[in-house]
Amino acid sequence: xxxxxxxxxxxxxxxxxxxxxxxxxxxxxxxxxxxxxxxxxxxxxxxxxxxxxxxxxxxxxxxxxxxxxxxxxxxxxxxxxxxxxxxxxxxxxxxxxxxxxxxxxxxxxxxxxxxxxxxxxxxxxxxxxxxxxxxxxxxxxxxxxxxxxxxxxxxxxxxxxxxxxxxxxxxxxxxxxxxxxxxxxxxxxxxxxxxxxxxxxxxxxxxxxxxxxxxxxxxxxxxxxxxxxxxxxxxxxxxxxxxxxxxxxxxxxxxxxxx
Amino acid sequence: xxxxxxxxxxxxxxxxxxxxxxxxxxxxxxxxxxxxxxxxxxxxxxxxxxxxxxxxxxxxxxxxxxxxxxxxxxxxxxxxxxxxxxxxxxxxxxxxxxxxxxxxxxxxxxxxxxxxxxxxxxxxxxxxxxxxxxxxxxxxxxxxxxxxxxxxxxxxxxxxxxxxxxxxxxxxxxxxxxxxxxxxxxxxxxxxxxxxxxxxxxxxxxxxxxxxxxxxxxxxxxxxxxxxxxxxxxxxxxxxxxxxxxxxxxxxxxxxxxxxxxxxxxxxxxxxxxxxxx
Numbered sequence: 441x442x443x444x445x446x447x448x449x450x451x452x453x454x455x456x457x458x459x460x461x462x463x464x465x466x467x468x469x470x471x472x473x474x475x476x477x478x479x480x481x482x483x484x485x486x487x488x489x490x491x492x493x494x495x496x497x498x499x500x501x502x503x504x505x506x507x508x509x510x511x512x513x514x515x516x517x518x519x520x521x522x523x524x525x526x527x528x529x530x531x532x533x534x535x536x537x538x539x540x541x542x543x544x545x546x547x548x549x550x551x552x553x554x555x556x557x558x559x560x561x562x563x564x565x566x567x568x569x570x571x572x573x574x575x576x577x578x579x580x581x582x583x584x585x586x587x588x589x590x591x592x593x594x595x596x597x598x599x600x601x602x603x604x605x606x607x608x609x610x611x612x613x614x615x616x617x618x619x620x621x622x623x624x625x626x627x628x629x630x631x632x633x634x635x636x637x638x639x640x641x642x643x644x645x646x647x648x649x650x651x652x653x654x655x656x657x658x659x660x661x662x663x664x665x666x667x668x669x670x671x672x673x674x675x676x677x678x679x680x681x682x683x684x685x686x687x688x689x690x691x692x693x694x695x696x697x698x699x
Numbered sequence: 700x701x702x703x704x705x706x707x708x709x710x711x712x713x714x715x716x717x718x719x720x721x722x723x724x725x726x727x728x729x730x731x732x733x734x735x736x737x738x739x740x741x742x743x744x745x746x747x748x749x750x751x752x753x754x755x756x757x758x759x760x761x762x763x764x765x766x767x768x769x770x771x772x773x774x775x776x777x778x779x780x781x782x783x784x785x786x787x788x789x790x791x792x793x794x795x796x797x798x799x800x801x802x803x804x805x806x807x808x809x810x811x812x813x814x815x816x817x818x819x820x821x822x823x824x825x826x827x828x829x830x831x832x833x834x835x836x837x838x839x840x841x842x843x844x845x846x847x848x849x850x851x852x853x854x855x856x857x858x859x860x861x862x863x864x865x866x867x868x869x870x871x872x873x874x875x876x877x878x879x880x881x882x883x884x885x886x887x888x889x890x891x892x893x894x895x896x897x898x899x900x901x902x903x904x905x906x907x908x909x910x911x912x913x914x915x916x917x918x919x920x921x922x923x924x925x926x927x928x929x930x931x932x933x934x935x936x937x938x939x940x941x942x943x944x945x946x947x948x949x950x951x952x953x954x955x956x957x958x959x960x961x962x963x964x965x966x967x968x969x970x971x972x973x974x975x976x977x
Contacts, residue, residue: 560808572820573796573820574792575792
């Protein structure tokens with residue numbers, strides 16, 4: 441096994457950050473200039489948004505169910521089992537909805553983007569695209585970026601709703617709680633700051649998923665093995681970054697809204 | 700396409716005797732390995748320049764440099780009279796509309812069928828769909844593959860993919876075609892079909908081209924044959940004639956070791972070149 445010097449490693453990290461930043465900058469700048477690939481954007485919206493719907497619905501629903509079960513067990517000890525709706529709604533809207541949706545979509549789509557673009561890179565299709573006069577960032581990255589940010593926002597709302605509904609069904613049918621009380625406390629506990637905080641996160645997560653997936657795809661080298669490595673790296677990097685950015689955004693939201 | 704060309708600065712460079720591709724002291728290296736070392740040559744309008752040399756000599760890199768897909772470490776590359784360094788990314792993308800490129804492994808878009816692969820550039824230029832279809836059929840007829848219009852790349856043989864790649868490169872009637880080993884990995888009969896297409900493109904449309912090949916036989920076929928439009932086939936130039944517009948460039952270990960005509964190459968006294976061509 442060949443060891444790399446710390447200096448060379450540091451340089452490669454800085455170079456990667458620079459490449460990633462340039463890719464992000466160009467992908468964003470392309471939104472504001474022609475040509476725009478609207479049809480490709482809608483295709484990606486269908487693939488990323490509609491395609492991820494089942495996984496997001498199921499994850500959100502069962503997370504809400506588990507939350508309700510766990511919360512009720514603990515709250516019962518304090519005689520506050522009626523607060524189950526409040527706990528489920530707050531957890532789903534502020535934290536679990538955005539993060540789990542981001543992670544699920546990352547697992548499904550960051551890997552998909554990295555492998556698709558990686559395969560195109562190793563089979564010279566990216567070079568062919570450039571040779572045919574098309575900017576691959578404009579054609580491949582920008583539509584995925586727009587589609588992921590846009591669709592993840594709505595997927596998170598759906599996940600929040602499914603989670604709250606799942607918690608409600610568990611509360612009513614398994615815990616024998618009053619459904620009206622559950623949904624009333626769930627609704628009343630949320631303030632604008634909670635909802636805004638929960639909906640700002642998918643914008644960042646969507647950006648991370650698309651740019652990381654495309655970045656690793658476009659820098660793929662080394663044939664099919666390289667495609668596999670890029671796919672793994674894309675999922676790992678985007679998942680870690682989603683959780684890291686979630687922490688930073690949560691701090692920011694607490695600073696702004698006080699909770 | 701003709702309208703676009705007429706209104707672009709590229710049209711000024713398209714006159715007989717004018718240089719289409721110019722390399723001046725171009726060097727490039729990767730990870731400490733010098734791939735091209737002070738390479739200089741010029742390809743004039745209408746010329747067919749055959750690039751020969753041992754594998755790993757930097758021929759494909761040179762081809763990518765000529766299309767602006769790579770940037771040199773030093774030296775000047777002028778395409779259609781314009782220095783690539785002075786051109787913005789957008790201008791380079793616009794310039795590529797005048798260049799057709801055939802990749803070593805065809806590089807067809809595997810999610811698109813043959814028609815959409817060939818039509819790709821015209822669709823990007825928002826040409827009328829009816830006109831696109833007609834041009835695609837015309838390009839596929841040129842490579843004798845019109846029956847494969849609905850097939851996907853995975854359904855085609857290596858030779859057929861290479862022909863689709865040629866059709867994709869010529870559909871916009873480019874002013875320069877870059878062939879990166881169009882016969883690489885193909886059987887002799889299929890290779891001959893591909894070379895016939897290159898000769899046809901050269902003699903019918905007089906397009907300037909750069910062609911990499913590892914098969915000397917292909918290179919000399921190009922130099923000694925012409926396309927007969929009446930009989931629709933390639934034939935030897937009578938009286939052992941040689942195509943004057945076909946020139947050779949030989950690279951070895953990143954350096955130009957020969958730049959000249961077919962006759963100069965066949966009469967060379969350089970021991971390495973003699974060994975190589977024999």
